[in-house]
Amino acid sequence: MVLDNLGSSLRGSLDKLRGKSRLSEEDVAEIVKEIQRSLIQADVDIALVQELSSSIEERALNEEPPGGTSARDHVLRIVYEELVALVGESTDLPLESQTILLAGLQGSGKTTTAAKMAWWFSKKGLRPAVIQTDTFRPGAYDQAKQMCERAEVDFYGDPDEEDPVEIARKGLEETADADIRIVDTSGRSGLNETLIEELKSIEELVAPDRNLLVLDAAIGQGAKDQAKAFGDAVGIDGVVITKLDGTAKGGGALAAVDQTDSTIAFLGTGEEVADIERFEPNGFISRLLGMGDLKQLAERVERAMSEQEAEDEDWDPEDMMKGEFTLKDMRRQMDAMNKMGPLSQVLDMIPGLGGGLMDQLPDDAMDVTQERMQSFKVIMDSMSEEELENPRSIGKTRIERISRGSGKPEETVRELLEQHKMMSRMMKQFQGMGDSDMQRMMKQMQQQGGGGGGMGGMGGGGGPFG
Numbered sequence: 001m002v003l004d005n006l007g008s009s010l011r012g013s014l015d016k017l018r019g020k021s022r023l024s025e026e027d028v029a030e031i032v033k034e035i036q037r038s039l040i041q042a043d044v045d046i047a048l049v050q051e052l053s054s055s056i057e058e059r060a061l062n063e064e065p066p067g068g069t070s071a072r073d074h075v076l077r078i079v080y081e082e083l084v085a086l087v088g089e090s091t092d093l094p095l096e097s098q099t100i101l102l103a104g105l106q107g108s109g110k111t112t113t114a115a116k117m118a119w120w121f122s123k124k125g126l127r128p129a130v131i132q133t134d135t136f137r138p139g140a141y142d143q144a145k146q147m148c149e150r151a152e153v154d155f156y157g158d159p160d161e162e163d164p165v166e167i168a169r170k171g172l173e174e175t176a177d178a179d180i181r182i183v184d185t186s187g188r189s190g191l192n193e194t195l196i197e198e199l200k201s202i203e204e205l206v207a208p209d210r211n212l213l214v215l216d217a218a219i220g221q222g223a224k225d226q227a228k229a230f231g232d233a234v235g236i237d238g239v240v241i242t243k244l245d246g247t248a249k250g251g252g253a254l255a256a257v258d259q260t261d262s263t264i265a266f267l268g269t270g271e272e273v274a275d276i277e278r279f280e281p282n283g284f285i286s287r288l289l290g291m292g293d294l295k296q297l298a299e300r301v302e303r304a305m306s307e308q309e310a311e312d313e314d315w316d317p318e319d320m321m322k323g324e325f326t327l328k329d330m331r332r333q334m335d336a337m338n339k340m341g342p343l344s345q346v347l348d349m350i351p352g353l354g355g356g357l358m359d360q361l362p363d364d365a366m367d368v369t370q371e372r373m374q375s376f377k378v379i380m381d382s383m384s385e386e387e388l389e390n391p392r393s394i395g396k397t398r399i400e401r402i403s404r405g406s407g408k409p410e411e412t413v414r415e416l417l418e419q420h421k422m423m424s425r426m427m428k429q430f431q432g433m434g435d436s437d438m439q440r441m442m443k444q445m446q447q448q449g450g451g452g453g454g455m456g457g458m459g460g461g462g463g464p465f466g
């Protein structure tokens, strides 16, 4: 993830400020050094790093912290604001009819991004279509078609036509009914005349409303040259950074944004159509600094919940809040969790849990958790209706039988029952909360994610700065 180490290394230095009400020059110097180190490691352009660190330094030393603010909160706020300014606004993408052209080098993820973006727009209630003009890479047509089928969006391509401009022309005609037309172009292994000329001809014909440059997060310093070449050729309005789920650092993309005077539109976080996020500077930086990104989380939860409801007509999440929390409810929750995406990504979005928790866990702890959920499901499949509805009836003999039936150790069956007990207790606590408490909590979560993006605090408690 971009600037991955920044959150944890910065938290380390910030923790040393606990209890202090004033910042010394040494404190500021240490924090600035920490930030510089992380940014440079994340492949952020040196000139950008210099610019950022001098404004942080200047502000931290000269600005008077608002009354009652600790030195730590003061610095964190400045770092947050400056980082938000560094990554810039999100690319303007009104939810209305438009044509978007995707450009980028081979393998950057254009084809995948086209389908993901189409999926994203379709979830916003628009009708998108992908036009695949890549005649260069064998297989691009099939790949695009399959992904669009998975995304359940319209697709146009022609594997027998060799001229990409001709495909684009026909594609526009064929997709006239769509609201959003996403034109995917071919890439080459390096920047060359042919690629640029082809792109220019497609651009001229299509006359897109927006040109987006797709960049692999691993690109590093090369991003600047690429961005310049594409920017000179067709003009770039926004950047999509892909493969942020991997180990890549992504800092290079910031140079591309700077170079083309553009902004970031989307982030790609996996190979599936749903692995896309609209870039939101506040949430992005909050998450980076371990303050969580409640808005993204709320969106995912909402989506998973409505998918779950669509699949499972008898299920009403409100029921769970009222009566007994059964193993069936637990299984549904696990399914909903799975729909939200990898657990590690979900946890990363929860303020306070985010970076902090991830740092404490061994690297493979998350996989184990996913694996454990899988085992739990297998075990539940070996239980009878009655056992699922009334887990308290499961004694020693039944545990033995379930273990044999599921092929999982008795130990794991017991762990499942333990886990259920814990969740059940938690649900009881929620049930104890009045409706208004619950509503207040939800509202706070939404406001925080949508507005100040993590600056607003989580109500009366310590808040994300605590």
Ligand SMILES: Nc1nc2c(ncn2[C@@H]2O[C@H](COP(=O)(O)OP(=O)(O)OP(=O)(O)O)[C@@H](O)[C@H]2O)c(=O)[nH]1
Binding pocket: 104, 105, 106, 107, 108, 109, 110, 111, 112, 113, 134, 137, 140, 143, 185, 186, 187, 188, 242, 243, 244, 245, 246, 268, 269, 270, 271, 275
């Ligand atoms: N993990 C991960 N993989 C991705 C992501 N986006 C794309 N990929 C993978 O990257 C590879 C290249 O993606 P494509 O979409 O084929 O790239 P392209 O830019 O269209 O390539 P050309 O058509 O050759 O120009 C594929 O294996 C994708 O599955 C992402 O966000 N995360």
